[in-house]
Amino acid sequence: MAQVAPVVSPTGVSAYPFDINQVSLTSSRFMDNQNRTLSYLKFVDTNRLLYVFRSNHKLSTSGATANGGWDAPDFPFRSHMQGHFLTAWAQCYAQLGDAECKSRATSFVSELLKCQNNNAAAGFSTGYLSGFPESEFVKLENGTLSSGNVPYYAIHKTLAGLLDVYRWIGDQNAKTVLLAFAGWVDTRTSKLSYAQMQTIMQTEFGGMNEVMADIYHQTGEKKWLTVAQRFDHAAIFDPLASNQDQFDGLHANTQVPKWIGAAREYLATGTKKYSDIARNAWSFTVNAHSYAIGGNSQSEHFHAPNAIAGWLNADTAEGCNTYNMLKLTRELFAIDPSSTTYFDFYERALINHMLGQQNPSTSHGHITYFTSLNPGGTRGLGPAWGGGTWSTDYDSHWCCQGTGLETNTKMQDSIYFYDSSSLYVNLFTPSVLNWKARSVTITQSTTFPASDTTTLTVNGAGDWAMKIRIPSWTSGATIAVNGATQSITTTPGTYASLSRTWTAGDKVVITLPMKLRVIAANDNNSIAALAFGPTVLNGNYGTTTLSANPKLDLSSVKRVGTTGLSFTGTADGKTVNIGPFYDAQGFNYAVYWAVSGSLPS
Numbered sequence: 240m241a242q243v244a245p246v247v248s249p250t251g252v253s254a255y256p257f258d259i260n261q262v263s264l265t266s267s268r269f270m271d272n273q274n275r276t277l278s279y280l281k282f283v284d285t286n287r288l289l290y291v292f293r294s295n296h297k298l299s300t301s302g303a304t305a306n307g308g309w310d311a312p313d314f315p316f317r318s319h320m321q322g323h324f325l326t327a328w329a330q331c332y333a334q335l336g337d338a339e340c341k342s343r344a345t346s347f348v349s350e351l352l353k354c355q356n357n358n359a360a361a362g363f364s365t366g367y368l369s370g371f372p373e374s375e376f377v378k379l380e381n382g383t384l385s386s387g388n389v390p391y392y393a394i395h396k397t398l399a400g401l402l403d404v405y406r407w408i409g410d411q412n413a414k415t416v417l418l419a420f421a422g423w424v425d426t427r428t429s430k431l432s433y434a435q436m437q438t439i440m441q442t443e444f445g446g447m448n449e450v451m452a453d454i455y456h457q458t459g460e461k462k463w464l465t466v467a468q469r470f471d472h473a474a475i476f477d478p479l480a481s482n483q484d485q486f487d488g489l490h491a492n493t494q495v496p497k498w499i500g501a502a503r504e505y506l507a508t509g510t511k512k513y514s515d516i517a518r519n520a521w522s523f524t525v526n527a528h529s530y531a532i533g534g535n536s537q538s539e540h541f542h543a544p545n546a547i548a549g550w551l552n553a554d555t556a557e558g559c560n561t562y563n564m565l566k567l568t569r570e571l572f573a574i575d576p577s578s579t580t581y582f583d584f585y586e587r588a589l590i591n592h593m594l595g596q597q598n599p600s601t602s603h604g605h606i607t608y609f610t611s612l613n614p615g616g617t618r619g620l621g622p623a624w625g626g627g628t629w630s631t632d633y634d635s636h637w638c639c640q641g642t643g644l645e646t647n648t649k650m651q652d653s654i655y656f657y658d659s660s661s662l663y664v665n666l667f668t669p670s671v672l673n674w675k676a677r678s679v680t681i682t683q684s685t686t687f688p689a690s691d692t693t694t695l696t697v698n699g700a701g702d703w704a705m706k707i708r709i710p711s712w713t714s715g716a717t718i719a720v721n722g723a724t725q726s727i728t729t730t731p732g733t734y735a736s737l738s739r740t741w742t743a744g745d746k747v748v749i750t751l752p753m754k755l756r757v758i759a760a761n762d763n764n765s766i767a768a769l770a771f772g773p774t775v776l777n778g779n780y781g782t783t784t785l786s787a788n789p790k791l792d793l794s795s796v797k798r799v800g801t802t803g804l805s806f807t808g809t810a811d812g813k814t815v816n817i818g819p820f821y822d823a824q825g826f827n828y829a830v831y832w833a834v835s836g837s838l839p840s
């Protein structure tokens with residue numbers, strides 16, 4: 240079994256991601272996260288994950304224990320989680336060649352096939368596959384669905400997981416189950432009028448347009464694009480197409496997958512309206528609705544544009560939203576790689592939100608649902624109905640736990656992109672790129688963002704340009720090849736272009752000088768986060784509780800030593816230790832401060 244290439248090539252793309260199996264991580268904070276998630280992926284009892292599917296499809300659960308949390312047998316959208324496992328297993332096989340992840344994915348799919356094949360006995364229509372009854376979709380269509388259920392949201396995850404097992408592993412069962420299930424979606428939605436579809440889309444439906452557009456690209460069958468477009472949600476798309484921010488009050492993570500879908504529909508059709516929707520949504524979210532760490536939402540919702548300082552609460556920055564924003568960012572960069580805007584955000588959100596979302600003190604990669612930004616906040620805050628702490632092996636299964644499995648098994652997927660004449664170096668993450676089309680291997684070594692330097696060693700030959708992201712936060716960036724500083728433009732916010740005839744062993748050293756920065760809340764210059772280069776910093780308050788943003792005298796902030804990310808400052812008249820927010824787990828912290836004065840020059 241091997242990867243299956245899509246039949247249809249996307250239109251309107253200027254830069255391309257590498258195949259998932261051409262880039263791998265080497266030792267780093269990112270790889271540590273991946274290893275913890277990998278250990279959970281290999282630990283989890285698949286019979287427990289199959290429980291709600293087997294039970295719903297009237298097959299024996301044969302002594303398996305049911306899960307708790309959002310996969311419990313009475314939870315409305317149980318079985319949403321398993322698609323994330325399928326994707327994560329498939330990614331680990333594709334990236335690492337991990338045989339156990341492959342066998343877990345393919346044997347899980349073979350059990351799902353048995354469930355799907357038992358639909359007649361279970362009283363379900365052909366192709367249906369879920370942990371809850373098909374009648375939930377009838378209720379959705381006739382307006383009697385209980386407010387706790389989001390059935391299309393759940394099945395989107397299953398469809399996406401099956402697609403990944405098919406395309407990354409080449410499993411034919413996955414293709415069979417996927418297309419039967421997609422056919423069920425087609426049959427169901429083809430009977431509904433445009434107005435009925437718009438009504439059912441008032442209930443969260445994940446990325447149904449995204450996965451259907453992906454199935455179109457994968458198979459080349461146009462009918463899946465038609466199904467994707469049935470999930471174009473006019474109430475969300477139309478204001479965005481005319482560049483209006485109407486996000487105030489919307490459930491945030493309900494919207495982001497629709498925008499990813501719009502980007503995929505642009506790649507399928509070339510219709511400008513779709514790329515306008517995706518780009519405008521991204522710009523509004525990043526520029527007017529995101530905290531310094533790159534996350535958005537409070538209590539899962541958007542507020543008025545630029546309302547930041549008034550919403551520094553314990554339930555800020557849901558993890559899923561950023562997982563989805565990173566997916567959207569990749570799509571938009573592929574369409575327009577001309578400035579660093581997209582990967583400046585990607586770096587910001589990956590380092591400052593996603594990397595520290597996982598608990599490094601346990602071996603199973605447990606995550607936090609929200610990333611609290613209240614004064615004295617702490618990581619490990621799940622929703623109250625999910626236990627209010629870090630995720631657990633079997634009793635949480637939150638949305639963010641599912642997207643966390645995916646994030647932590649694709650930390651490598653956006654480091655490099657390419658086009659016909661160049662290689663884009665977007666992220667400064669220790670990694671090896673096997674650029675098969677050019678028979679070139681590139682090894683990137685760095686401790687970034689703890690240091691400001693990264694080294695890329697090129698093995699192979701040829702004429703091409705290395706396009707290196709010069710982040711907007713730096714100044715005075717330099718690029719040296721084999722010890723000689725190059726006289727090329729390194730303007731912050733652009734890609735520096737290093738064109739040469741490469742020879743084996745060429746070493747490129749990139750230095751991106753970092754300094755302290757103040758990131759003010761959009762709506763209040765006196766409430767701000769601190770950063771050093773790309774890294775958001777926080778005060779370490781141990782077990783102390785805080786009732787307000789600490790008053791920080793900016794002129795007091797000093798680096799401890801000349802390397803690394805340890806600082807001190809004076810806040811509320813006391814010295815406080817300040818360090819990288821991605822390492823802030825297990826203690827109370829302050830990310831936003833009431834600032835006065837100015838940083839030392």
Ligand SMILES: [Zn+2]
Nearest residue numbers: 557559638639
């Ligand atoms: Zn979530």
